[in-house]
Amino acid sequence: MDLSDNQYDEVGVDNEQDDNETIEEPKVGMTFSSAEEVWSYYMKYGKQKGFGVCKRNSKQGDDGNVRWFTLVCARQGTSKSKAANILKPRQTEKIGCMARINATLNDEGGYTLSKVNLDHTHVCSPEKARHFRCFKKVDARVSKRFKINDEAGIRMKKNFKSLVVEAGGYKNVPFVEECRNYIDKERQLRLGIGGAEALCNYFRQMQKKNPDFYYEMDVDDDLKLKNVFWADARSRAAYQSFRDVITFDTTYLTNAYNMPFAPFVGVNHHGQSMLFGCGLISNEDTHTFKWLFESWLNCMNDQPPNAIITDQDKAIQLAISRVFPTSRHRFCLWHIMKKLPKKFGSHSRYEEIKSTLQKCVYDSLSEQEFEERWCDLLNTYDLHENAWLGSLYSDRHFWVPAYIRDTFWAGMSIAQRSEGINAFFDNYVNSRTTLKQFVDQYDSALRRKVENEAVADFNSFNTEIPCISHYPLEKQFQKAYTIAKFKEVQDELRGFLYLTTSLLECEGGKYTYIVADEVQVSDELIKRANYIVKLDEDLLEVNCSCKLFEFRGILCRHALRILTQLGKSTVPSKYILDRWRKDIKRKYNFVKSSYEATSNPEGQRYDRIQNCFYELCSNAAKTESNCVKLINQLEQLKLEFH
Template sequence: MDGDLNPDQGITDGDSNPDEGSFLQVASNPDEVIDIESNVENIQCNAREKTPPIVSLEESYAGDLYGKIVKNEQEAYDLYNEYAARIGFSIRKKQKRYDKNGDLSTLNFSCSKEGFQQDSDPCEEKKTKRLDERTGCQAKIRFLLEDGEWKVSTFDPEHNHELAMPEERQFLRSNRKISEAHMDCYNFVSREKRIMLEAGDAQSLINHFKRKQAEDPMFFYTVQVDQENRMTNFFWRDGRSIIDYECFGDVVVFDTTYRTNKYNMICAPFVGVNHHWSNVLLGCAFLLDEKTATFEWLFEAFLESMGNQKPITIFTDQCQAMANAIMVVFPGTCHRLCTWHISTNATRNIPTLYRIPEFKKLFNKCLDGCLYAIREKWCPMFSQDAFSVRIKSTQRSESMNNVFHRMSTKTMTLTEFVLHYEKQANGMRSKELEETFRCKQGLPSTAAKNSGFLKRAASVYTRKIYKFLEYEFVGSLAVKMREVESDGTLQTFELNEEGHIIVYVVKFNSSTFNISCSCKRFESMGLLCRHALRVMNVKEVSQIPNQYILKRWTKDAKKEWNENEHG
């Protein structure tokens, strides 16, 4: 039996400032058009014209905005921002709300000191320590859309902190005075455009997403913008991705090793494993940075787009900010580290040693078996109870690495990258469709021609998954076993493979056919191990018990979705 059929061997197929960390989320509303160029012009106008008015404190407190009416979103922002300048505080934009038809219905703004800053990791080194400016202030305003106009429906003017004095208001973040004496406006805008995105490219990407949504009602995208309403981060997935996630979203590989060279933005795909043991693209993101707040926004967007169904296991690179976000957004999800990234880092950082065969062998042995502070995240023996399709994500990251690096060029725009992403996704789906067709055409040849057990497995599982089970079935013939305990229908066996000293314990119930093995292969992969198969063979179990046939590995894994799609 070809050893390459063993999936265990890897089959190839800093948080920001509170003001900076608060973002406005733009949902996937096809009617909403975001004019990036006008945003840049607004920055220029603000730089030249806006100076916070200086008024007495008594006069400042006289304002009551409840019931005020404005014509559009920008006027709503300006109304509260100008009021804040008079009072002596800075504002932040909160999440927009949309009605059931997807139309924008609510605008929310709050004092910049709203909420509390999350505690940072005391062990995490930071170049600069930022001030904790949050006080839990409740001052806020809400605009509701009524008859085409925005009306203030909620206005809370009470602050729980000291307000800025008149001479201090020029330093308020949302109303900071910018003059030519302090900064050259043109250079400022040009630099911001280079750091962020070219306006035309960003607008082109949004327009592309809108067209896709018009074609595919299940298409989802969302954009994060900063306080100046400039786009910073993007996430999207198409309608097929949510179907794939419904069927195979138990295990997700999230990778941030790819960058679009034109803006040096991070391209971060979400990847799953289908019933043919092949990669499926579940969504993708463009990110400007790798901060905890950014990952929280992205994971929340991903979760929302997938019906708030969390994965059982998520594989990532080693990144503390990412780990922080996973604990917040995916509580209860098993977080594992990609051994491929660890091995890649080893080849990069200790290339001379890693080229020595004996050192590489010992390093890899250490990688699989040694203990240290985060061992439960990357050492398989500490997370065998969590379903992970029993991959180390080596083959997943490696194969996707080849795909995405081929897609990146120094001149490729974001929209061009998305088009290439769609082309790759379509190619992968075409291969899946072809493999599904081949599975329906006949049964694979079995190693034991007269084995009813294998015939049943061949009729149920896809070809690739059947080969995994057959590999274990043949391997079970070399497993020695002895019964060590019997209590009615419950029996306990000790087994070990020829040439190996590890002893595995299998418990078998002859009345229910329930079986468990200490190797935890079924719990982690969803396929019976050779030790369990050995016991079943001796006990003359002629077919795989139904409770041990995981639907995600069968030919019918997507049957319900395919039937719905084709009527």
């Protein structure tokens, strides 16, 4: 018999008793048939008297039987403060109480009480005894209810309250709301029949095909799978080329197919979605997201993204601040604005509020302009006490365009990327798909994605979109950019039709222009706005107040118009981003994926060379001298094979 802490300390054995039952006081010589009976008896006695019970120590014989053990009051012993600030010590229940019983193995194989101390050094309260940890018991019926409600999406707070009402009050509930720890422990990936085994087999097969396949598995104390993360070799290599911006969206497959799928998505030089790893998670709290983000960061060699886009979620926000403190975090504007009907749909002036809020958010070109319009919104419709708007204003640096335009987002919004993920798994996942089937189909979806990129690469090199103007700078973009991105440049050039420019200031080679723009929002609505464009001929810099280049990496129509107006035949090289170029060889194209057999001879040679380096790097990394020696030799080889 093993009297381990796990068996007795965490959750007591069944200790419920009839309210009218009187438990006899412990005395030396009392006998019990087993250690469990001793424990059960002393638990009932402790609850009747008003003190908690825990195991102090025990001794096991050579035959494996426990020779003796001690059960004590929960307030026994002393506690040394571990608080960082000695002026703010943490609370403790340890005060050195000596009440206890000693049970010794007898000749019949049972246990006899050999020592008894009934004196407590504190006040015992039977009414409050239920708050001791040993009495916080979750029985089978309650456990089942918790699990069902949790799977149905009922939040922990309501889950607990329903049981309080059913029991007739808090005093009749043998646990407290902190039983959320129990739910967290019980939560595991609901994988379906054969799901866990299929996942493990899949990971082993992928890693066997390519040692750069990466995965991590998170299990609970009972070795039940809670969360998993994985990324194939090609995705890991592609991240090195496109690590500037990612989106993290848990809503698509979770909502559509009840599959807790959490993908990390980026965008390539064609503007196509790329999967940079993904997870399956059992919970959506800060602890789970922190585990997932740390797994992903470890997979990507501790290189965080420059920027990350997520839904507005406090748990995700907190996890990102801890794991990616240097990354610029942005909320999905689309997810926020789609909540308007729910928040104000019943308001008598809903349409006015909606229109005013949209203008405030979308038309404000500066932070000051947004602040003024937001203040007018609250004043006009008396919305100062609206909690939702209050929370949005507090988080304005995470979602309002005026505050985030100065950061490069590669043209990504979470709405567009979610649509990309939808298309990513079209024809591969449906509402009846099990995890085992999903694993089988996952590779097919990735293979199609690689093929789509290969086709786009081919088209960008072997076809071209004719220029729509006679400006040489358009030819410059046509020659450098992929077709998808060149089309975006042409969209800006078409906008020249709606621009009017006026020189505001000119000093030496520095120009300042006002550019008036007209954008058709709908069949009946045209939005007009003025932008400031500054050009410095000496520094070869052009900046526009719309900040499209900073935001999307595409030079805006306003800046392009001023360049052409001043007779500039080329765009400064800093405005032709390598990220969108079609003529750059990116290393991930030479990496064989775990899910595809390469027929590319160059890729095969790359793999052969890379495999030779695995053992070499591992051995050289053991000492600093070998590391330096290898690096020097590699530098010589780089010159030879340049």
